[in-house]
Amino acid sequence: xxxxxxxxxxxxxxxxxxxxxxxxxxxxxxxxxxxxxxxxxxxxxxxxxxxxxxxxxxxxxxxxxxxxxxxxxxxxxxxxxxxxx
Numbered sequence: 155x156x157x158x159x160x161x162x163x164x165x166x167x168x169x170x171x172x173x174x175x176x177x178x179x180x181x182x183x184x185x186x187x188x189x190x191x192x193x194x195x196x197x198x199x200x201x202x203x204x205x206x207x208x209x210x211x212x213x214x215x216x217x218x219x220x221x222x223x224x225x226x227x228x229x230x231x232x233x234x235x236x237x238x239x
Contacts, residue, residue, distance in 0.1 A: 162206035
């Protein structure tokens with residue numbers, strides 16, 4: 155399984171963000187995103203929920219984010235969402 159979270163975290167840190175991996179590790183290799191779409195939370199002058207995935211999976215992840223019942227609340231609180239592939 156390709157780990158897309160680690161290089162994304164490292165990239166965000168190089169940009170000056172404080173980054174926390176917030177994926178919940180379940181049984182075995184199953185991971186669960188915070189609010190169903192956040193792998194990392196990056197903070198600087200604003201807060202970003204980051205979804206890291208492979209390039210081939212970006213369209214599916216975008217749909218997942220847009221269909222989340224929590225996305226309006228996340229964005230309404232002044233946060234951002236970035237999708238990395």
